[in-house]
Structure formats: structure tokens, C-alpha cells
Amino acid sequence: MEHEMPIFLWKRAKLTPNRVAIQMGETALTFQELHEKALELAGKMTAAGMKKGQYIGILSPNSVEMIVMIHALKYVGAITVMLNTKLSPSEVSFQLEDARVSHLLTDSSLIDKAAQSAKGRTVTVHSFEELQRMPSASIVPIQTISLGDTDTIMYTSGTTGAPKGVKQTYGNHWWSAIGSSLNLGLREDDCWLIAVPLFHISGLSILMRSVIYxxxxxxxxxxDATRMNQAIHEEGVTIVSVxxxxxxxLLQEENGAPYPASFRCMLVGGGPVPVTILEKCSSLSIPVYQTYGMTETSSQIVTLSPEDSLQKIGSAGKALFPSEVMIMSEADEQQHDNLPGEIVVKGPNVTSGYLNRPDATRDTIRDGWLHTGDIGYMDEEGFLYVLDRRSDLIISGGENIYPAEIENALVKHHAVVEAGVTGLEDETWGQVPVAFVVVNSDDVEEKDIIAHCLTHLAKYKVPKHVYFVQNLPRNASNKLLRRELLSLLD
Incomplete structure (x- = not known):
């Protein structure tokens, strides 16, 4: 039987009611105030027909109202489906259908996208403002949860291009927070700045840590680099995730000025940090800790400990205390350390699987180990080095982009016969997607293909360039060789 414990915010409001929980601009809420607002909103949600066990979507930019919504849904006992605001209406629509979402809660700025996404679906759309105006129903809020209960769903694109809903339990979030604190430590004056989206695990995990810690x-x-630097200097920020x-x-905006001594951790995910940047941060006494993690691990699972940050430049570190990491050869599925192989991970912060996808779950999680598809190696001291993020994965500004998803959109264009997508190095974003297409018409132009993609994909997934070619590189099994696409430009 899974261990039961109090809802995180419920318990936190009893322990430290008067501590500030969240501050955004001039708005600040203590844990008690956050609890009361969430409890009141849970009553309004119940009046609107939301019930325990339902899948309820949230589509919103970062806001205090969004945070209240997230906690209110826990008091209702609903499962929260976190939706990426950058997605196109058709992409959101797919996720609403796949998760069988009954209600979609949205910020008023996104009400049109929400309505368009829900069109033709049995989904009731509520703006935050509309929900606040509703009468409140009498409810008995959920006060305790089992650590095995599903709390949130986040979609991640698979190598086939079909997004999958990652199940994140209360236990996943709990152990992610515990593992992070055992590695980074916890100070009474700690203050974590969130400038990454709450609909990403990088943002939501900080929110979970807030109520747990x-x-x-x-x-x-x-x-905003200027605002973040200002907050670090003037608002007591001790940790940021970037x-x-x-x-x-941040370095460009800082102009060579060191950060205050109170700032103790810049946690960096989304791919390796170039050595030149690490060295510049070191010269400015900015503590940078590289991490490795994913939606399926409820944020970081490997982090470089403070004492090793300069001795192991380029490494993601070691597995957090409750977790394990191993390198497995693809040929014989045996453990290998010093040789490159697939990174597999295990621990209480790792998902139990994908929503409504038993086949994908069986393919990915075997004998309790999550097969990441990422390639890396471990040195003789057990430090992980990530070589490829899922060999074909494009990481652009921290966003994971799967080429297959873009290729699926490209071949929907009437003139596109074949399509291949890969990442091109970019100074600002790290990488950007570019497409190579074989077409059956001389009349189609790059702008036509890009316009087509904009109707099917989030803007950050749309290829920055489209190259017209006669053939795509393939192996003997006719499998597309994405790693050879850029050689077509030579």
C-alpha cells in the first residue's frame, strides 16, 4: 500500500502560515493566503462541475492565478493536465482528446486558442476570471493523498512524433524535491526564481519544492535577463533554474559584474553548457551546476554537486540520492561505464509510464529502469557525461523538438513527397530546426512550406529554413539518416 500523507500546501499552511509563498511584482501571498484562495477556488470548481478523478487542463502563462488554480485542483482531487501555451490549437486539441480532459481552464489572453482547441470536443472552457465570479459550492476538500496517486500530466513528443502524456505522481514530485534538497542543501533564506514556464517540469518542480520546503x-x-539579474541583486534570490x-x-546583461555572495546556485538544464560559458561564470564567481533530467524524471535526476562543479566541467554529475543511473549497451543490454551507451535511470521520481499508452510504457520502462534513448558514458568516478540527447533530438532554447513531429507536419503539404529535419547550431538558441524536402512541384517555395507549418506546429518547432533536394540520405533499410542531412548543404 502506498504511503499516505497530507496534501503539500495543506500541511505547509499549518507549519509556516505566515511565510511568503509566492511573489510576483507587487503581489505577494503567504502560504496561509495561498491555501485559503485555493480552498475557495476549489469550491467554485466544484460548482462548475469539476470532480475528483477528472482530467482538467490548464492553459496559461505564468501567473499567481495559475498557481492558485494548480493547488485548487489538488483540493478537488482532479488530475492536472499542464498544457504548453506555445502549441497550436490542433496540438492542444490532440492532448485534450488523448487525456480525455473534461474542463479546460485558461487565462483570458488565451481564451480564443482554448476555444479553438476545444472545438468539437466534449470539453468545457472556463477563463480564470469567469471561474472566480462563480458561486462557491460546499465541498470537503481532499486533505490527504497517496504518493502513488497521479497528480499531473505533461506531454512530451516521442521519437515517432506522437506526443505522450507522462504521468507524474505526488510521490514523483515529493522525491524529486527531496533529492534536490539533499544535493543542494536547504537554507532558511532560500528564494527560488521561476522564469521558466510552469507548464514545463522545470517550472512546476520549483512550485512543488516551494510548498514542501x-x-x-x-x-x-x-x-528577461535584465529583470532576472536585478532580482538576483536586489530581491534576495538564491537559486535560479535556466x-x-x-x-x-544573463552574462551579456551583467556586463562583468559579480553576483552577490548570497546567490548560491544557477541550475542549468536543457543540454550541456559550453566550456567558455562555464569558465566565464567561474571568473565571476557565479556557481553553475549542470543537470540532466526530463519530464519522465520529474525534473533533474543527475546533478553536479557543488564541490565538483569546477573539477568535472562538462559533466552532468551523479544521480540524486534516491535515484540511480546506469549506462547500458544497446547490443547486449549489459552495464557499461567507460564506454558510450544508452542512459537508463531508476528511482522514486521516475514516472510509472505514459497515459493510455501501455505499449510505449513497456517499451520505455523495463525491469524498473527508464530507457531514456540518450547516449552517454560514466567516468571511473561515476560522473555522467551526456553525449547526445536522444540522437535526433533538437534542443532549441531549452525546448525539446523531435524531428519526426515536424516531418509528419511537412508531408501533409500537397507538394511534399519526403521530408527530413535536423538541428542547425545557432548562437542564440543553441539549435534551430531546419528541413530538407523532396517536392513534386516546381511552383512551391520556402515561404509556402513555412506558412503550412505555422498552421500545424508551435512557432518554435517551425523550420527556420527549408531546403529543396532531389533525394534524402537513407540506409540499406531505407531508414532516414538525419545525421547526414546537413552534408547536403556542402
Whole structure:
């Protein structure tokens, strides 16, 4: 039987009611105030027909209202489907259908996208403002949960291009927070700045840590290098979570000034940090800790400990305390350390599988180990080095982009016979997607293909360039060789 414990916010409001939980601009809420607002909203949600066990979507930019919504749904006992605001209506629509979402909660700025996404679906759309105006029903809020209960669903694209809903339990979030604190430590004055989206695990995991640790969070709607640097200097921020592209911009805006001594951790995910950036941060006494993780591991699962950050430049570190990492050869599925192989991970922060996808779950999780599809090696001291992020994966500004998903959209164009997509190095974003297409018409132009993609894909997934070629590189089994696509430009 899974261990039961109090809902995180419920318990935190009893322990430290007067501590500030969340601050955004001039708005600040204590844990008690956050609890009361969430409880009140849970009553309104119940009046609107939301029930325990339902899958309820949230489509919103970062906001205090969104945080209240997230916690209110836990008091209702619903499962929260976190939706990426950058997705096109057709992409959101797929996820609503796949998760059998009954209600979609959205910020008023996205009400049109929400309505378009829900069109033709049995989904009731509520704006945050509309929900706040509703009468409140009498409810008995959920106060305890089992760590095995599913709390949130986040979609991640698979190598086939079909997004899959990752199940994240309360236990996954709990152990992710515990593993992080055992590695980074926890100080009474800790304050974590969120400038990454809450609909990503990088943002949501900080929110979970906030109520588990009793830690203040400063929330920004989106990343702004000037504002983040100012918060670090003037608002007592001790920890931030960023991706590599954000680090570069922070350094540019900082103009060579060191960060205050109170700032103790810049946690960097989304791919390796170039050595030149690490060295520049070191010269400015900016503590940068590289991490390795994914939606399926409820944030980081491997992190470089503070004492090793300079001795092991380029490494993602070691597995967090409750977790394990292993390198497995694809040929014989045996453990190998010093040789490159597939990174497999295990631990209580790792998902139990994908929503409504038993086949994908069986393919990915075997004997309790999650097969990441990423390639890496471990040195003689057990430090992980990531060589390829899922060999074909494109990481652009911290966003994971799977070529197959873009290729599926490209071949829907009437003139496209074949399509191949890969990543091109980019100074700002790390990588950007570019497409190579074989067409059956001389009349189609790059702008036509890009316009077509904009109707099917989120903007960050749309190829930055489209190259027209006679043939795509394939092996003897006719499998597309994406790694050879860029050689067509020579």
C-alpha cells in the first residue's frame, strides 16, 4: 500500500502560515493566503462541475492565478493536465482528446486558442476570471493523498512524433524535491526564481519544492535577463533554474559584474553548457551546476554537486540520492561505464509510464529502469557525461523538438513527397530546426512550406529554413539518416 500523507500546501499552511509563498511584482501571498484562495477556488470548481478523478487542463502563462488554480485542483482531487501555451490549437486539441480532459481552464489572453482547441470536443472552457465570479459550492476538500496517486500530466513528443502524456505522481514530485534538497542543501533564506514556464517540469518542480520546503518563490511571467539579474541583486534570490541560452543572455546583461555572495546556485538544464560559458561564470564567481533530467524524471535526476562543479566541467554529475543511473549497451543490454551507451535511470521520481499508452510504457520502462534513448558514458568516478540527447533530438532554447513531429507536419503539404529535419547550431538558441524536402512541384517555395507549418506546429518547432533536394540520405533499410542531412548543404 502506498504511503499516505497530507496534501503539500495543506500541511505547509499549518507549519509556516505566515511565510511568503509566492511573489510576483507587487503581489505577494503567504502560504496561509495561498491555501485559503485555493480552498475557495476549489469550491467554485466544484460548482462548475469539476470532480475528483477528472482530467482538467490548464492553459496559461505564468501567473499567481495559475498557481492558485494548480493547488485548487489538488483540493478537488482532479488530475492536472499542464498544457504548453506555445502549441497550436490542433496540438492542444490532440492532448485534450488523448487525456480525455473534461474542463479546460485558461487565462483570458488565451481564451480564443482554448476555444479553438476545444472545438468539437466534449470539453468545457472556463477563463480564470469567469471561474472566480462563480458561486462557491460546499465541498470537503481532499486533505490527504497517496504518493502513488497521479497528480499531473505533461506531454512530451516521442521519437515517432506522437506526443505522450507522462504521468507524474505526488510521490514523483515529493522525491524529486527531496533529492534536490539533499544535493543542494536547504537554507532558511532560500528564494527560488521561476522564469521558466510552469507548464514545463522545470517550472512546476520549483512550485512543488516551494510548498514542501516552505520556500519563497519569485515568479516572472517569462525570462528577461535584465529583470532576472536585478532580482538576483536586489530581491534576495538564491537559486535560479535556466537553460544554456538564458545563461549567455544573463552574462551579456551583467556586463562583468559579480553576483552577490548570497546567490548560491544557477541550475542549468536543457543540454550541456559550453566550456567558455562555464569558465566565464567561474571568473565571476557565479556557481553553475549542470543537470540532466526530463519530464519522465520529474525534473533533474543527475546533478553536479557543488564541490565538483569546477573539477568535472562538462559533466552532468551523479544521480540524486534516491535515484540511480546506469549506462547500458544497446547490443547486449549489459552495464557499461567507460564506454558510450544508452542512459537508463531508476528511482522514486521516475514516472510509472505514459497515459493510455501501455505499449510505449513497456517499451520505455523495463525491469524498473527508464530507457531514456540518450547516449552517454560514466567516468571511473561515476560522473555522467551526456553525449547526445536522444540522437535526433533538437534542443532549441531549452525546448525539446523531435524531428519526426515536424516531418509528419511537412508531408501533409500537397507538394511534399519526403521530408527530413535536423538541428542547425545557432548562437542564440543553441539549435534551430531546419528541413530538407523532396517536392513534386516546381511552383512551391520556402515561404509556402513555412506558412503550412505555422498552421500545424508551435512557432518554435517551425523550420527556420527549408531546403529543396532531389533525394534524402537513407540506409540499406531505407531508414532516414538525419545525421547526414546537413552534408547536403556542402
Amino acid at each position: 516552505g520556500m519563497k518563490v519569485i515568479l516572472h511571467e517569462k525570462f 537553460v544554456t541560452a538564458m545563461v549567455s543572455r
